[in-house]
Amino acid sequence: MAMMTVVEAVRSTLDEEMARDDRIFLLGEDVEAGGVFRATDGLHAKYGERVIDSPLAESSIIGISIGAAHYGLRPVAEIQFADFIHSGFDQLCSEASRWSYRTNGDSFLPMVVRAPWGGGVHGGQHHSQSIEAYYAHMPGIKVVAPAFPADFRSLLKAAIADPNPVLFLEHKRIYRLIKQEMEGAPAETQLSKARVTRKGSDLTIFAYGFMLHESLGAAETLSGEGIDCTVVDLLTLNPLDKETILESAKATGKVLIVHEDTLTGGLGGEIAAIIAEHAFEYLDAPIRRLAGPDVPSMPYHHAMEEFFMPNREKIAAAARELAAY
């Protein structure tokens, strides 16, 4: 297999899966023309009526996917920007998440909702957001946010195969920024598994999406200063891989959690609580969170956008302080 970007990995995986299983169909805005990020490029020409443009109505994209999945098809819906998913919140959280629960597994929903998310793309307040915490709070939905092309490929396959609704988050900044030789690359094939991407003894950085790459960059810088970091790619945000989180926290005794979502109520709080509850005696320093500031959303101007986003320098600075504690 060749070098692939994230968006190429998504597109080729959708193609491969659709060729394998004719129950899979795509539904979303502009998907027939290939989508605004080209993730469905060429698929309408190849699969015809199985690639369906939806009206601009996100609740319908998700609600209709629920019906189709209930009937036995395998919808892969696309929300054009994760920022617009909330008009489908009701369908995801009041309906999809409980389909199995309220029927005791008699009915279930093998459906995927793909959504480009995240900032650093000059997208302003409504094309930059991190929406994962709202949905990761909801038992019954799985939330996935990979960082490397090979994981996008293997976890998209896992999401399609899963009998539960999966929110599959694709960070916009890394769609074309990150390339990877797919042959032999590590690829997680199971949902709810985190991966230790880099191993070090001084502290653990937990991150996902674009921030995983920034954390790896920071770890590289720090290794030159004699600070060895473990970097854990969370991959699945709900349900969290508590075992890997606790193992790494216990092994290093110091923990830095990084996300570009705003601080309060973000996933960092949950990860910190898991560690505080179950690995308190192993900690050598207070748990540190580095996150977006508590403002409603990412502002547009590049100076404010950069101020909002964590990056490798900010991560390195926070890690240095933590290492010195």
Place this chain on the structure above:
Amino acid sequence: MSATRTRRTRSKETIDDYLLSEHQLEEMYYHMLLARRLNERMLAMNRQGRAPFVIAGAGQEAAQVGAAMALRKGVDYVAPYYRDLGVNLVLGMTAREAMLNLLGKRDDPNGHGKQMPAHWGHRERTVVTQSSVVTTQFLHATGIALAAKLRKDPIVVLTSCGEGSTSKGDFHEALNFSAVHKLPVIFFVENNGYAITESTEKSLPVENVADRARGYGIQSAVVDGMDCVAVYQTVRPSVDQARNGGGPYLIEARCYRLWPHSSDDDDTRYRPKKELEEWIKKDPLTLFRARVETDGIFPKEDLDEIEQRVAEEVRDAAQWAMMQPDPEPEDALTFVYKELD
């Protein structure tokens, strides 16, 4: 269905191709009556402290039974709303299951004690599981119809709601999408005059719910929802048309909520007494019985026999259901995620 001799009914909306056999007429009366008597017993059990909550369909039985009888059982899908006991009885729910549902018993096939009463769902009977959030099911129905169209399965999906629900976005998104894709969906609106305390003029700026369909290029009809035969004869052709690729259809059944919103509601606070008295005269059960008697379709003794049979069935169901096992407390933790076999 063992059709015996058929005869023309006197409904104004009679359509010659959709005559009903006596057998079907008897089935109609039986299901309407069973729904009403079950609801009455449920309310009594609520007042006795045996059931925490009842939400009923009294006054809407003709609409529900007439619509459901126009479908192919176990083939066509139904995404109902909470008042649709009558729909579910036609599709195969037993009186005993209805009582299990009321009491939140372990073996209630609808919600297994996890759902409030009257939140229906039964996969084998092609009844789609529902929540308390109104009109979300319109999109589920649309999705099922889309899937069936992709698979070229000749099925129809009927989804229902009250008139209050037609103000919600999902109602409009479902009508829009199903019209764009010409999907086989019947949107069945049981206009019962009230959304809890709000009478229709508070949410409907047009005369009929059916008028809303026009904006989406969807065919629609208004039918007397107190007349079971008329409802059947309106829904049935729309179902056949949808099955043959004719696209969606909206049917508004004008009925009336004869009871308060739920067992927790006091409708005397907001409903004019005179209005209720007028509608009681149009009670669908009374109307149906009077008509089949006058027409000489069933002798009085036959109707009394059905009444006795239903009374016995309801008594048995209530007593039986109360003896059935409750869920274990820890069952609260089960089936959050579906596991692959």
